[in-house]
Amino acid sequence: MFFNHKLLNFDNMTSEASSFGDSVDGVAAQFAPRYIPVFTKPMDSHVFERKNEEIDYPSPVDESDHLLQGENNSEPSNSMNKTHKYKRHLLHAVAEGDTESIINLLKNIKDNSSKYSKTDVQDYFMKELTAKDTGKTCLMKALLNINSNTPEIVRILISFSEQNGFWERFINAEYTDENYKGQTALHIAIERRQLEIVKYLIAKGANINVCATGHFFNPVEKYDGFYFGETPLALAACTNQPEIVDLLMDDRQINVTMQDSLGNNVLHALVTASENSKAHNTFIINMYDKIIRKCNTKSLENIRNKKGLTPMQLAAKTGKLEILKYILNREIKDKENRVLSKRFTDWAYGPVSSHLYDLYDVDTSSQNSVLEIVVYNTNINNRHELLALEPLQTLLRMKWKSFARTMFYVSFILNFTYNLVFTLLFYQPHGDKAVKFLSLSDTSGYFELLGQAFIVIWSAYLIIQEGASIFWLSPSDLKSVVSDAWFHILFFIQAVLIIVSMFCSIFGVQEYLAFTVVAMALGWTNLIYYTRGFQSLGIYSVMTQKKCTLKIIFLQTFAQPIYSYLQVILNDVSKFLLVYVLFLCGFGVALASLIEHCPDDAECMRYNSFKRAIVELFKLTMGLGDLEMQQDSKYPVLFLLLLIIYVILTFVLLLNMLIALMGETVDKISKDSENIWRLQRARTILEYEKCLPTCLRNKFKLGNICKISEKDKRLCLRINAVKWTEWHHQVTCLSEEPGIAKLNGTSFTDLHEITDSDHPIQDPQIRILVQRADD
Secondary structure: OOOOOOOOOOOOOOOOOOOOOOOOOOOOOOOOOOOOOOOOOOOOOOOOOOOOOOOOOOOOOOOHHHHHHHOOOOOHHHHHHHHHHHHHHHHHHHHHOOHHHHHHHHHHHHHHHHHOOHHHHHHHHHHHOEOOOOOOEHHHHHHHOOOOOHHHHHHHHHHHHHHOOOHHHHHOOOOOOOOOOOOOHHHHHHHOOOHHHHHHHHHOOOOOOOOOOOHHHOOOOHHHOOOOOOOHHHHHHHOOOHHHHHHHHHOOOOOOOOOOOOOOOHHHHHHHHOOOOHHHHHHHHHHHHHHHHHOOOOOHHHOOOOOOOOHHHHHHHOOOHHHHHHHHOOOOOOHHHHHHOOEEEEEEEOOEEEEEEEOOOOOOOOOOOHHHHHHHOOOOOOHHHHHOOOOHHHHHHHHHHHHHHHHHHHHHHHHHHHHHHHHHHHOOOOOOOOOOOOOOOOHHHHHHHHHHHHHHHHHHHHHHHHHHHHHOOOOOOHHHHHHHOHHHHHHHHHHHHHHHHHHHHHOOOOOHHHHHHHHHHHHHHHHHHHHHHOHHHHHHHHHHHHOOHHHHHHHHHHOHHHHHHHHHHHHHHHHHHHHHHHHHHHHHHHHHHHEOOOOOOOHHHHHOOHHHHHHHHHHHHHOOOOOOOOOOEOOHHHHHHHHHHHHHHHHHHHHHHHHHHHHHHHHHHHHHHHHHHHHHHHHHHHHHHHHOOHHHHHHOOOOEEEEEEOOEEEEEEEEEEEOHHHHHHHHOOOOOOOOOOEEOOEEHHHHHHHHHOOOOOOOHHHHHHHHHHHO
């Protein structure tokens, strides 16, 4: 290896460079930015901006020959201005891969160091090999500009630092610029995918437990930088470099549980780096699995970041479907790593299998559970896909059957009774608008008093219960409340209006009727909420809600998911209206122009002006007008012909085209409506669960304690699955006849390869097996 040379003597250095076999690979995934972020100082640049500022960019004035040839005998007293030039040209030579210039420039810096004391000479060397404005060393500069001579340049620079006793400071030097603060040469070598250089740096004492905390490595917006977990291990893992990950994890100094400025460890970083690409998620999952198996600390996955989220909870929070599916369904059968499993196969018989799912941090019995995160998180668009994962799907189904369904029906009966009693008490069919006073002189007065007491009690309950559902029971923000919990707002408003109307009635305020009728209309409309208990009605209700005109303005601002569907509908209508207005104006002007003299009481009055013609044409479009020949027009036949053409173009063509477009849109929305209905019912289930007292919640708690090992007992949920498709595929390749499963070294996995080959099958037993497999 080229890094195993002895320390070099810089008085007799040569420019001989060793070969470097590995090609430079780019990072696997490139993100297309929405905009180009601007940083005060780039990480690396070759553009000279300001002449009077000491920066690490090359000077436009070519003084390299003078420096390399004529400055060797300079006096130390003149070194202040010259060493600045050395630095600029050293950085330039490093970037260009000019090893001969590097050796000569380092020799000049060594010569100029004689005037410094032993205590100051290391500071002098660090200063001369480091850019003042960014803290970037020549070593970093070399790694940022990879070329065929980079390995030799790295060896030269580190050998120089070792000879002069400052190699630890030099190798572990960090960027000082706020954008790239904390980045070291090891970070850059890993990002540049230079395995051999990474090995060399670690062997020379590079710190592997260091964080790059600059703004670039912890961006507020995704495209403002590159988040990789800040540590070298996380960077190697997120950029798909398993060899470097193994190298780092095999090092005794590694701290795998190290957390960055966000509290994230390497697993959090992998979850954050995962995307919706299948290939990308494959390497992320493989890397995740490699790290948890290789790590000595088996509780690495239970570490929480500063937001209190484990990697599994972070995957649910950010909507990372594939990696969440992997974590929830991970099953490891080897004894050493069995503790890492989240799913255990209890038994299997034919196509039927029974699995035990670990409910820790999954069910609502755990704080900040995955189920709650998915249900209440409106910032992701694939919640319905996450809820379809096991064991989340089965958890919701079992909760609905065990307690939520009963509570739902009881709530419906009480609210229906509540609206019915309120309507019977305050409905005035004969136009009697006087204030109704309570009379206890007869039996009906007592029933009325009982009904009013029920209304007051239930209204107070709704105010408390719905207010708690909106602001306390669920971790909702404004967007979540409006998009998922807006029915709670309507129930809350209804209860308040009823209380106000009753107080106004008691105190003889005539305006009580206004509050009463609004509360009555709102109350019966709110019963649509209970359609979510039935799939067909629930989907229809969602579609109605989306197309409700009264909610468009309100939802445009806050409920972006629903607004997007409304936007699709409005897009169809807008196309129709644009063409329709053009026809309306054109034919309106034409018909109004044909009317010359029209008496005030004549039939032609309907078309004698542009405004009236527009109204009549609109009636024709809606089917409310008449096709009549206007004898008072200049050309009656032409007038009727224009009317017929208008009706054909608008009523027959345009309206039917709009109906066809709306039909396609409704088909699309119906699919999304089913997903929204499932989310609504999931939220309803969790809200009912939160309303249960502690004793009942413990009674309806799902799962049983399972003994995985002597010291490993978990709360698990049993889920039985029947996989006919996989069974039908596998059973054709199985044989229960002993001694035939493998003949002459050929297993059943090889049979199809045999049939595809050009060689005939000689063994009659194998020929029979092939025929069975094909059948």
